[in-house]
Amino acid sequence: MSSSPSLSRPYVCHDCGSQVGFRSRRRNFFERYLLPFMLLQPVRCGECFRRDYRLVFTSVRDRLSETRKMPPAKHPVPANRNVA
Numbered sequence: 001m002s003s004s005p006s007l008s009r010p011y012v013c014h015d016c017g018s019q020v021g022f023r024s025r026r027r028n029f030f031e032r033y034l035l036p037f038m039l040l041q042p043v044r045c046g047e048c049f050r051r052d053y054r055l056v057f058t059s060v061r062d063r064l065s066e067t068r069k070m071p072p073a074k075h076p077v078p079a080n081r082n083v084a
Helices: 029-038
Strands: 021-023 040-045 051-055
Touching: 029 040
Parallel strands: none
Antiparallel strands: 021 040, 040 051
């Protein structure tokens, strides 16, 4: 039984060589409606933050804002703090 090559490719940044990529928000008409017909998606590097278009088969992580839905940490306010 022969195994067929997978369509999924690992993400590698063209600038810094990082293998950590995140889906980026689609910004305009071109990215929302035309990129899907070309099987492309906007992707942002997790290291150098370069934004690029990659095939939808490229394995990248979900956007950071979608993966981390944690409320902001509440820091205790010291009792002797002077507040105007």
